[in-house]
Amino acid sequence: MLGYVNISITRLLIMAVTDFDNRKGLDFPIVDSDIHTAYRTEAIREKIASHLEEPYKTQLTRETINYGAYPRDSFNKEPVDTGDDTGPSVVRGPDDVQESLVDDMGIDVAILNSLQKLDVIPSTERATREMRAINDVFIEHFLDGNKNFYGLLMISTQRPEAAAEEIDRLAGEDQIVGGLILNGPSAKPLGHEQYDIIYEAAEDNNLPMAFHTSAIGYALNRKFPFLFNDMENYAGLHTLSHPYANMATLTSLIMDGTVEKFPDLDFVFLEQDLGIVPLMMQRMNREAMEKAHDLPLLQKSPEEYLRERFYFGTQPLPEPQDIRHARSLIDIVGPDNLLFATDHPHPDFDEPEWVANKYFGHLDTEDQAKVFGGNAADVFGIDI
Amino acid sequence: MGEHTLLPASEISNGERLLVELEGRELGIFNIQGKYFAYLNWCPHQGGPLCEGSCTGRQTANYDRETRQVELEWVEEGEILACPWHDWEFDLKTGENIPRSDIQLPSYDVEVKDGILTVYI
Numbered sequence: 001m002l003g004y005v006n007i008s009i010t011r012l013l014i015m016a017v018t019d020f021d022n023r024k025g026l027d028f029p030i031v032d033s034d035i036h037t038a039y040r041t042e043a044i045r046e047k048i049a050s051h052l053e054e055p056y057k058t059q060l061t062r063e064t065i066n067y068g069a070y071p072r073d074s075f076n077k078e079p080v081d082t083g084d085d086t087g088p089s090v091v092r093g094p095d096d097v098q099e100s101l102v103d104d105m106g107i108d109v110a111i112l113n114s115l116q117k118l119d120v121i122p123s124t125e126r127a128t129r130e131m132r133a134i135n136d137v138f139i140e141h142f143l144d145g146n147k148n149f150y151g152l153l154m155i156s157t158q159r160p161e162a163a164a165e166e167i168d169r170l171a172g173e174d175q176i177v178g179g180l181i182l183n184g185p186s187a188k189p190l191g192h193e194q195y196d197i198i199y200e201a202a203e204d205n206n207l208p209m210a211f212h213t214s215a216i217g218y219a220l221n222r223k224f225p226f227l228f229n230d231m232e233n234y235a236g237l238h239t240l241s242h243p244y245a246n247m248a249t250l251t252s253l254i255m256d257g258t259v260e261k262f263p264d265l266d267f268v269f270l271e272q273d274l275g276i277v278p279l280m281m282q283r284m285n286r287e288a289m290e291k292a293h294d295l296p297l298l299q300k301s302p303e304e305y306l307r308e309r310f311y312f313g314t315q316p317l318p319e320p321q322d323i324r325h326a327r328s329l330i331d332i333v334g335p336d337n338l339l340f341a342t343d344h345p346h347p348d349f350d351e352p353e354w355v356a357n358k359y360f361g362h363l364d365t366e367d368q369a370k371v372f373g374g375n376a377a378d379v380f381g382i383d384i
Numbered sequence: 385m386g387e388h389t390l391l392p393a394s395e396i397s398n399g400e401r402l403l404v405e406l407e408g409r410e411l412g413i414f415n416i417q418g419k420y421f422a423y424l425n426w427c428p429h430q431g432g433p434l435c436e437g438s439c440t441g442r443q444t445a446n447y448d449r450e451t452r453q454v455e456l457e458w459v460e461e462g463e464i465l466a467c468p469w470h471d472w473e474f475d476l477k478t479g480e481n482i483p484r485s486d487i488q489l490p491s492y493d494v495e496v497k498d499g500i501l502t503v504y505i
Contacts, residue, residue, distance in 0.1 A: 200449065200452075257445070289472055290472065292471075292472075292473050292483045293442065293443065293471075293473070295483070296442070296443040296456065297445040297447065297454065301483065
């Protein structure tokens, strides 16, 4: 422990005084699997609106106190630091990704998403139309012409047939490498049969399905548990929001049989917290043995499905006080299932060089290369 | 170790079982559709009295992609043993755990010799 502390301080000093090459020591391609593009900026909203008919156009662009599309909680989320940021705090365009991630942080391949809260929009028609407009703008504005940028299609689950059609419509785009559902606010847990048509489209189009929730606090589905403003502070909400929603989705995909209905479909989780993986794996294993009668579709243990077909974003890496505990977690989940992610531009981002040493320093170079890019290349089908 | 003659096989008819202790081991001997199977009365999960559990069937499931329906069927009634402790289920004809076929019950050979149920330890 003491040695580790000394090394960190030394590293900080070296970084401060030298022209630090932040790729030193990471001698393999780095793929960032979770980058959020901005959709609330006026410029982007205008672009999306240009793809919409009235009245949807005006609904999106009219100035309101809180944008209008998505309910805002009233938590104080302002950072304490009010100083100048060192880079763009929203990703308004591909140049922002180039500057912050590629140039500053040494990312080689960026996998972007739009992560729009489509399942929170009360109007199903509006959610469906905005889904299409958002994906068109995402491809045109953030992806087209940018080598080494790829993206996940935003999928609303409100009208599953429309979601399937959207996947069919855009899966052929070169830079689209997966579908993304913002999990939590769907009507039912995401392994419910009403969503089968969506997974069918993803499987047919050879795209993995990714899940990324939001700290808005819809955990299992739109009805329960609804954490929206029940915790006293954002710290409490954010502690639970990501793990709860992702535990629910993970459980449903396996225990409700989706993994068996679509045997060639891979699943990607982002920002879920790696800590949930051992819990889910080990608890579901037990449940599958003690309640086999509930699970006639399953042919393998939950752990086997998880290890063979599920990938987990590394961000945000958890912080036990003894770093060895964090490394044990990495070992339990295993280097074959991890996807390095920064979560740029969110404040709880992970910096690649730092976390490579702290969390993955005990892995051999081959396993590090998998975590930092090889696994993403496999699941998203890209060359790196 | 050896051969143990027990009782006329006709006394354990289809769906019935005998719990017996032989050479310090508790065994359950089951008649499934006229064939006899003998297993150690000890669940591989946590050592529970497996052979005292209920017999039941199981559901098979197949997803039909064309219709988007799961086809369910109840099969093997009476051939599935559920441990009384945690409901671990085993196929009595093979000794295999239902979800994990690689977990298999320790079994013993059973014969009907001149009408008498005979077990070999």
